[in-house]
Amino acid sequence: MLKLKSVDTAVFVPDQSDEAFALARTTHMCVGAHQDDQEFMAYHGIAACYGSKDLWFSGVTVTDGSGSSRTGLYANTSNAEMMEIRKREQNKAAFVGDYGIQIQLGYPSKAVKDAASLAVVDDLETIFRFAQPDVLYVHNPADKHDTHVAVFLRCLTALRRIPVKERPSTVYGCEIWRSLDWLVDDEKVALDAGARPNLAAALDGVFDSQIAGGKRYDLAVHGRRMANATFFESHAVDATDSLSWAMDLTPLVQDDSLDPLTYTLGYIERLREDVAGRLKRFGG
Ligand SMILES: [Zn+2]
Incomplete structure (x- = not known):
């Protein structure tokens, strides 16, 4: 299999194909910071590949899931046990969703956030070179979770190391901690999440x-998708009742001269103009 720098890598192939074969068949890939991120942000890709003979979804979880809250059934588990439980939950999702492969790199969050620690970038580069996904789902750069933003930046660095023609042709920055409803409407990329x-x-x-600690992420993700679809266009009849918003990050990945900070703040500037323009139009 791949030579990765992480010593804690866990690989799961639901259909028991050879690992290298399973990764090479990738068409859609999501790189998420934590266990559960890819289900929340890349369901569009998971659903596109589900049951297909030609399309394969590959999941990459970067961190080890340590330090998460433990209550109820999990109150007395050690940190190490909890990491195992979370790893297993991610593999359960891979099985349920018929993913082509699930890779869990197992890096501590601290290592991901340290821009000087290049092991994460090296491993992501190796995975991208090998898998060459057509469509890639990553965290969006305006997310409010530090580790999510750090994972996005490590992905961008890794992608820019590989030849442009081997980079994904479509890259979505997806919503989790902070929705993307604030994007101006014509810059929202709508990912239909209504299938199955x-x-x-x-x-x-x-x-x-x-979820056991009282955070109903399952309901919250479902509710956000419904709200996105309902509040999108005030006059149109909803074509789907479930939408995830994404930021188009393809230009950033295709053009190395674009600065991620300037690129991201451009969206905020255009929101500012949108709000100001509407107020001014009506006498504000
Ligand atoms: Zn997360």
């Missing part, structure tokens, strides 16, 4: 250890 609501519910519900 039973599958979406099953995938989100698998992460019991995170």
Whole structure:
């Protein structure tokens, strides 16, 4: 299999194909910071590949899931036990969703946030070179979770190391901690998440250890998607009742001269103009 720098890498191939074969068949890939991130932000890709003979979804979870809250059934588990439980939950989702492969790199969050620690970037580069996904789902750069933003930046660095023609042709920055409803409407990329609501519910519900503490992520993700679809266009009849918003990050990945900070703040500037323009139009 791949030579990765992480010593804690866990690889799971639901259909028991050879690992290298399983990764090479990738068409859609999500790189998320934590266990459950890819189900929340890349359901669009998971659903596109589900049951297909030609399309394969690959999941990459970067961190080890340590330090998460432990209550109820999990109150007396050690940090090490909890990491195992979370790893297992991610693999359960991979099985339910018929993913092509699930890779869990197992890096401590601290290592991901340290821009000087290049092991994470090296491993992501190796994975991207080998898998060459057509469509890639990553955290969006305006997310409010530090580790999410750090994972996005490590992905961008890794992608820019490989030849442009081997980079994904479509890259979505997806919403989790902070929705993307604030993007101006013509810059919202709408990812239809309405296919197979039973599958979406099953995938989100698998992460019991995170939900048990009272945080109903499963319902919240479902509710956000419904709200996105309902509040999108005030006059149109909804074509789907479930949408995830994404930021188009393809230009950033294709053009090394674009600065991620300037690129991201451009969206905020255009929101500012949108709000100001509407107020001014009506006498504000
Ligand atoms: Zn996360």
